[in-house]
Amino acid sequence: MKRLTVLSGKGGTGKTSVSAAFGYLSRSRAVLCDCDVDASNLALAVGAKNIQSGEFSGGSIAVINADLCTGCGKCFEVCRFDAIKKLGGKFKVESMACEGCAYCAWVCPADAITMVERKSGDIFSAQSRFGSAVVYAELTTGAENSGKLSTQVRRMADDIAEKNGAEIIIIDGPPGVSCPAIAAATGVDYILFVAEPTLSGISDLQRGMEMAQKLAIPAGIIVNRSDINEEMTTHIKELAEKAGIDFWGTIPFSHDFVSAIRNGRTIMEETKDSRITSVLEQTWQSLLTRIESKK
Amino acid sequence: MKITIMSGKGGVGKTTLAVFLSTYYARKANNVILADLDVEEPNAGIFLQKTEIHSIDAVVYRPRWKEDLCIFCGKCQEYCKFNAIAALPNYVIVFQELCHSCYACSELCPTKALPMYPAKIGTIGTYHIKDNFVFIEGRLDIGQEIASTLVKQTRDFVVQKAQEAQKALEAHATMIVFDAPPGTACASREAMAKADVVILVTEPTPFGLHDMAMAYKLVKASGKPCAIVINKDTPGYDGIEEFAKSENIPILARIPYSADFAQAYSKGELLNSDDIYHGINIEKSLQAIDAWVSKNTSGGLK
Amino acid sequence: MKIIFSVTENKGKQSIVDARFGRAAGFFLFDEENDSGTWIDNTSNMNAAGGAGVQAGQAVVSSGADVYIGPQLGPKAMSVLSMSKVQLFEGVPGKTVEENIELYKAGKLLKIR
Numbered sequence A: 001m002k003r004l005t006v007l008s009g010k011g012g013t014g015k016t017s018v019s020a021a022f023g024y025l026s027r028s029r030a031v032l033c034d035c036d037v038d039a040s041n042l043a044l045a046v047g048a049k050n051i052q053s054g055e056f057s058g059g060s061i062a063v064i065n066a067d068l069c070t071g072c073g074k075c076f077e078v079c080r081f082d083a084i085k086k087l088g089g090k091f092k093v094e095s096m097a098c099e100g101c102a103y104c105a106w107v108c109p110a111d112a113i114t115m116v117e118r119k120s121g122d123i124f125s126a127q128s129r130f131g132s133a134v135v136y137a138e139l140t141t142g143a144e145n146s147g148k149l150s151t152q153v154r155r156m157a158d159d160i161a162e163k164n165g166a167e168i169i170i171i172d173g174p175p176g177v178s179c180p181a182i183a184a185a186t187g188v189d190y191i192l193f194v195a196e197p198t199l200s201g202i203s204d205l206q207r208g209m210e211m212a213q214k215l216a217i218p219a220g221i222i223v224n225r226s227d228i229n230e231e232m233t234t235h236i237k238e239l240a241e242k243a244g245i246d247f248w249g250t251i252p253f254s255h256d257f258v259s260a261i262r263n264g265r266t267i268m269e270e271t272k273d274s275r276i277t278s279v280l281e282q283t284w285q286s287l288l289t290r291i292e293s294k295k
Numbered sequence B: 001m002k003i004t005i006m007s008g009k010g011g012v013g014k015t016t017l018a019v020f021l022s023t024y025y026a027r028k029a030n031n032v033i034l035a036d037l038d039v040e041e042p043n044a045g046i047f048l049q050k051t052e053i054h055s056i057d058a059v060v061y062r063p064r065w066k067e068d069l070c071i072f073c074g075k076c077q078e079y080c081k082f083n084a085i086a087a088l089p090n091y092v093i094v095f096q097e098l099c100h101s102c103y104a105c106s107e108l109c110p111t112k113a114l115p116m117y118p119a120k121i122g123t124i125g126t127y128h129i130k131d132n133f134v135f136i137e138g139r140l141d142i143g144q145e146i147a148s149t150l151v152k153q154t155r156d157f158v159v160q161k162a163q164e165a166q167k168a169l170e171a172h173a174t175m176i177v178f179d180a181p182p183g184t185a186c187a188s189r190e191a192m193a194k195a196d197v198v199i200l201v202t203e204p205t206p207f208g209l210h211d212m213a214m215a216y217k218l219v220k221a222s223g224k225p226c227a228i229v230i231n232k233d234t235p236g237y238d239g240i241e242e243f244a245k246s247e248n249i250p251i252l253a254r255i256p257y258s259a260d261f262a263q264a265y266s267k268g269e270l271l272n273s274d275d276i277y278h279g280i281n282i283e284k285s286l287q288a289i290d291a292w293v294s295k296n297t298s299g300g301l302k
Numbered sequence C: 001m002k003i004i005f006s007v008t009e010n011k012g013k014q015s016i017v018d019a020r021f022g023r024a025a026g027f028f029l030f031d032e033e034n035d036s037g038t039w040i041d042n043t044s045n046m047n048a049a050g051g052a053g054v055q056a057g058q059a060v061v062s063s064g065a066d067v068y069i070g071p072q073l074g075p076k077a078m079s080v081l082s083m084s085k086v087q088l089f090e091g092v093p094g095k096t097v098e099e100n101i102e103l104y105k106a107g108k109l110l111k112i113r
Helices: A015-029 A073-077 A104-109 A148-164 A181-187 A199-215 A230-243 A255-261 A274-293 B014-028 B073-078 B104-108 B150-168 B186-192 B205-220 B239-247 B257-265 B280-294 C051-064 C075-082 C097-105
Strands: A001-007 A028-035 A049-062 A084-085 A090-093 A113-127 A133-139 A166-171 A190-196 A221-223 A246-251 B003-008 B031-038 B051-063 B085-087 B092-094 B116-130 B134-142 B174-180 B196-200 B224-232 B251-256 C003-006 C026-031 C036-039 C067-070 C087-090
Touching: A001 A015, A001 A181, A015 A166, A015 A190, A015 A221, A015 A255, A015 A274, A028 A073, A049 A090, A049 A104, A049 A148, A073 A084, A073 A104, A073 B280, A084 A133, A104 A113, A113 B257, A133 A148, A148 A166, A148 A181, A148 B003, A148 B051, A166 B073, A181 A199, A190 A199, A199 A230, A199 B257, A221 A230, A221 A274, A246 A274, A255 B205, A274 B186, B003 B014, B003 B186, B014 B031, B014 B134, B014 B224, B014 B239, B014 B280, B031 B150, B031 B224, B051 B150, B051 B205, B073 B085, B073 B104, B085 C051, B092 C075, B116 B150, B134 B150, B150 B174, B150 B186, B186 B205, B196 B205, B205 B224, B224 B239, B224 B257, B224 B280, B239 B251, B251 B280, C003 C051, C003 C097, C026 C051, C026 C097, C036 C051, C067 C097
Parallel strands: A001 A166, A001 A190, A028 A133, A028 A166, A190 A221, A221 A246, B003 B174, B003 B196, B031 B134, B031 B174, B196 B224, B224 B251, C003 C067, C067 C087
Antiparallel strands: A049 A113, A084 A090, A113 A133, B051 B116, B085 B092, B116 B134, C003 C026, C026 C036
């Protein structure tokens, strides 16, 4: 069983559209996994129907028992996150700002502070329109995105893949280069970058590639909306060559990507443009061969 | 006057709008700071003719183990809620990347064997664009795991600079435009926290709607005035309008999709020599945004 | 000699060795001298945000084990265990503790450190 993560660095390059296309091509041989937990769209792209859901806790927060609080303010003195406020002679924790470090709980002379598990999201197990299992999550808005929820999503996908005998787990990653992206890519067999031929896209791609290099995982690039700027597309190809990573080809711009999303279909089902369907089919086949061949 | 531009969904046009809006205000002779808070992938600078004024290291404080002071009581490991400390019988390891800088282990250690030292997580760069227009960018070092800390630091740095400028020059209040990161988690919340008003940029697709709705939850909870700008608009989808109507959020502008614009954007050309791109009727949209901002605050154009 | 295994459940010597370390269900500490075993629960780490490897590593060191047999270790777990005297061997996940002991005695397990 192999794992592929789709990243980009930049937001909006087409990670989810491409992941959904690969999912469609794989049907039940793949488990789809959305690690973009604070903006999860993969379930929408594949018409997922929820089977099961569960709550997720990212950590705990401090809670001050007002009856026991003596108003000494020790908690306020030690809190580094501005999470403790004075309210009418006593102190109260602002849960959104609380990091859950428990320093206040350790120092409270009245034992008035307890650490309570805080719900920070929901995790869903679902089935796509075309037979693949889908796992995704929704992080509570404003919550810390430590990568823990992504890790949980991935673990669930692993368990399902083992049970179903799926060949591949396709992980739709988040934009960025910090913990959420790292959690989506750590320990996988291959990282595919969906790039966009713009200055912003290339700048972000390079930062993404640097992060992937640190993880020492084989990688490749596919350029989406390639005909917006052929020069930049060529430049990206050169970047891939220089970095010694695979270059899988180009996908031309098409409004069909938008209509696919609006119609709740994958691009494979929506478009009549054979340039798009063939590059995605060929890339997927070759990518699978490449991933299987790596020990 | 502080405006945060956020979206939920990546790639819908936050940076584009932030660059346009801040340039528009600067053209009308306000004092403006454009702040790029997308610290993982800061892009606003690509579109600006700028010269660096200075760059500072953004640091967080993390503990370092002092072997000669340690009595191996193991308390530090108990205190750390983030599993960043392994206290072995003869050695203590601090896992820097897991540390949340709460200071608990350091200050509660009975022998002060874990003093806090600064560790660089990124940079905050200040750039000159025009005499009344400054650009400040937060940039996270690759390998750093937590982005929200730098978002917060950059934001506070910007607010402080604006206050200093106002005091020094007895000038009008500075207009600050915060370009927020994508997503709806902690980093986005920090980018919004000091704003007076929030503009949600979205694209007319179910993805755009889904993520904008999540971002709106954050804004609604804050009570800050909020409005929507639809970007890359094409006909055939009214999900955004329906949502806006049900939540009573004004839609200030609909910027149509334009292949020409996309090409110019790809080359980093948002601003022509007149500082405004005329390929799409952005001027009217910016006026509409400004009118709403003025209505919702005591600020706006002077 | 005390040998500790990263396992998926508490079934004594029939416990299956886990493919995970930091987030394994638990550890089975086998004391060769009196052929006895102790179960060390790892549930609190299964749900840790980060540093599961750190804490699991700590648990292994605190257990007093001489030898560790289990999956390959992540960098944090390695940092912790490399500072200890525990000898590290790569076991075979999916096989039982008993089977792994046999392989260890036959010198068939790869030494990690």
